[in-house]
Every structure is written in C-alpha cells, then in structure tokens.
Amino acid sequence: MKSRPMKNHSEGTLQHLHEKVNLLEQSNRELERKSTFFETLMRGIPGLFYVFDDKFHVHLWNKNVETTTGYDAEEIPERNIFELFEGDDLPHMRQAIQNVFNTGEGVAEAMLVTKKGERVPHLFTGVRAIIEGTPYLLGIGLDISKRKLAENSLRESEALYRIFAERMTEGVLLFHRGTIQFANNAFSTILGYDEPNQLMGLDIMEFVHKDFEMYFKDLFDSLESGMSTERFFQARWIRKSKDQIWLEGRVNVIQWKGNPTVLLTARD
Missing domain, CATH: 3.30.450.20 (PAS domain)
Structure with a gap:
C-alpha cells in the first residue's frame, strides 16, 4: 500500500512569506507612485x-x-x-x-x-x-496683484472720465444698452433737468424724437456691436418740458465700469 507524499510544512510557510513580501513590495511601489504624483501635482x-x-x-x-x-x-x-x-x-x-x-x-x-x-x-x-x-x-x-492693479486703474480711468466730462461745456452722456449711466451738468441743462442724477437709469430713447427713433436705434446698435467706432448726428430731441430741440454731436464706444458703453457728446 502506497502512502501519499505530504507537503513540507516549512516550504508552505516560506511560500506564504514570499507572497506577503511581494504584496508589501507592490503596496510600497503603489504608495511611492501616488506620493510622486501628489508631489508633482503640488509643484504644478x-x-x-x-x-x-x-x-x-x-x-x-x-x-x-x-x-x-x-x-x-x-x-x-x-x-x-x-x-x-x-x-x-x-x-x-x-x-x-x-x-x-x-x-x-x-x-x-x-x-x-x-x-x-x-x-x-x-x-x-x-x-x-x-x-x-x-x-x-x-x-x-x-x-491677485494684477487683478487689483487693473481694478484700481479702472477706477482711476472712470474718475478721469467723470472729471473731464463734468468740466466740458458740451453735453456728455454715457449709456449702456440704452440706459443712461452718467450725464454732465451741460447735458442735464440741455434736456431741461436741474440735476444730472435725475437722468440716471432713464432710457436714452425717451429723449429722441419719434422721427429719429429708427435712425438712432441703428446708430447705437452699430456702435455697441462693434460695426462702427464713431458716428456723427444731427437730430431732434425731446426736453423734459416736451419741447423739441435740435442737437448735433457724435458718439463713440468706450470702456466704462468694465462694459462697452456709448459716449455721446452734443450741443444745441
């Protein structure tokens, strides 16, 4: 009667240890790979x-x-x-x-x-x-030094625009998408208002005579879309008292508070 050969216990233990070592080495390599990736990420x-x-x-x-x-x-x-x-x-x-x-x-x-x-x-x-x-x-x-510098420069530019506009004898308006953002004393006087602040937030088209509405809509659209950089005009406008007045002037596009804004200067 033949007996079945028995596996050497020490060989089984060594094989088990060898597998453990392989797993540890694999884990260490994976840890090193992740560590290298994280360090590269931090540097980048x-x-x-x-x-x-x-x-x-x-x-x-x-x-x-x-x-x-x-x-x-x-x-x-x-x-x-x-x-x-x-x-x-x-x-x-x-x-x-x-x-x-x-x-x-x-x-x-x-x-x-x-x-x-x-x-x-x-x-x-x-x-x-x-x-x-x-x-x-x-x-x-x-x-964010560059951003802060740009913001400060923008504020300074806006302040200069305001100073120049307020001291001009011609009327000056700034409006974005039709809404008045700034008016100087001369323009408020032209339109029959006591203070420039009374014009803030109003729609520019409220002051354009109906015969010139389409003309100015096309003019403003061409400026705000970038198709034109400067336009001249002669047209009838409506004062606060509903009187009509002829104005002549020009319009340009400038940057105001970070937005493309129409600058209109005019005299009667």
Missing part, C-alpha cells in the same frame, strides 16, 4: 498650496509658499498661520478659516504679509478634510 499648482490642522499649524505646503512668504522649510512648521495677516485682514481670515472648519469650504481675499513685511493681495480657497480623526484645511492661495 500655480500658487500656494497648504494643509494645516484645526490648531492652525501648517503640515504640508508647496515650494511657492516658501518663495512667496520668505519663510524656509524649517520655519514654516513653527509658524502660526495667522502670522501671515494683520490689521482688518486678521479677524477676517480668522472667521473665514473657522467657517471652512464649520461648513466644509470657503473663499476669502486678504493681504498676505511676507517675512519682509511686504503685502501681497491673495485669493484663498479651502476645504475641510478629516484625516485619522483630525480636521485639516486643504487650500490654494492665488496672487
């Missing part, structure tokens, strides 16, 4: 990337944080996140960050104060994540 973010806990200590950041703030890799973990803000921005950012931890997400604008004391306007975003039972905020900060 066009701005600040940061992760800090509910005690406001930073645990993870990209190189842009060091470059922008001026703090090196040894200093950042020792810093409280609120050391980067001052003045009215400090309570504003405290509340914004707390809102992220409370609600799960948030957005805020503030001046980031660098190690050298420079103030750089940033737009900050954040989302909450619970990692091993601890709440963290993951976020991105974008430098």
Whole structure:
C-alpha cells in the first residue's frame, strides 16, 4: 500500500512569506507612485498650496509658499498661520478659516504679509478634510496683484472720465444698452433737468424724437456691436418740458465700469 507524499510544512510557510513580501513590495511601489504624483501635482499648482490642522499649524505646503512668504522649510512648521495677516485682514481670515472648519469650504481675499513685511493681495480657497480623526484645511492661495492693479486703474480711468466730462461745456452722456449711466451738468441743462442724477437709469430713447427713433436705434446698435467706432448726428430731441430741440454731436464706444458703453457728446 502506497502512502501519499505530504507537503513540507516549512516550504508552505516560506511560500506564504514570499507572497506577503511581494504584496508589501507592490503596496510600497503603489504608495511611492501616488506620493510622486501628489508631489508633482503640488509643484504644478500655480500658487500656494497648504494643509494645516484645526490648531492652525501648517503640515504640508508647496515650494511657492516658501518663495512667496520668505519663510524656509524649517520655519514654516513653527509658524502660526495667522502670522501671515494683520490689521482688518486678521479677524477676517480668522472667521473665514473657522467657517471652512464649520461648513466644509470657503473663499476669502486678504493681504498676505511676507517675512519682509511686504503685502501681497491673495485669493484663498479651502476645504475641510478629516484625516485619522483630525480636521485639516486643504487650500490654494492665488496672487491677485494684477487683478487689483487693473481694478484700481479702472477706477482711476472712470474718475478721469467723470472729471473731464463734468468740466466740458458740451453735453456728455454715457449709456449702456440704452440706459443712461452718467450725464454732465451741460447735458442735464440741455434736456431741461436741474440735476444730472435725475437722468440716471432713464432710457436714452425717451429723449429722441419719434422721427429719429429708427435712425438712432441703428446708430447705437452699430456702435455697441462693434460695426462702427464713431458716428456723427444731427437730430431732434425731446426736453423734459416736451419741447423739441435740435442737437448735433457724435458718439463713440468706450470702456466704462468694465462694459462697452456709448459716449455721446452734443450741443444745441
């Protein structure tokens, strides 16, 4: 009678260990791959990337944080996140960050104060994540200096337009899609109004004589659509008293408060 050969117990144990080692190596390779991908992603973010806990200590950041703030890799973990803000921005950012931890997400604008004391306007975003039972905020900060500069330049341009218009002896109107946005004193006088503000929000076509309505509609459409850049006119208009008045002038398209707007200058 033949006996069945028995599998060596030590060989089975070694094979089991070998399989375990292979699984661990595979897991390590996958972890390294994910880690490399995450590091590449952080480096590619066009701005600040940061992760800090509910005690406001930073645990993870990209190189842009060091470059922008001026703090090196040894200093950042020792810093409280609120050391980067001052003045009215400090309570504003405290509340914004707390809102992220409370609600799960948030957005805020503030001046980031660098190690050298420079103030750089940033737009900050954040989302909450619970990692091993601890709440963290993951976020991105974008430098909005160029946008702020453009906004300031726009405000300055609008102020200049207003000053020049108010001091002109000719009547000046600004309107967008037919709605009056600005009038100077001269134009309000031409139309029989006491104050320029009385014209704000009114439809420009209310003052055009019916015989010229189609003419002006075509004229304004050609300007606002970009088909024309400047047009001249002579036409009858209607004053507040319903009297008719002949006006001559010209119209152009300018940028006003970020919108293409018709600039009309006229005299009677």
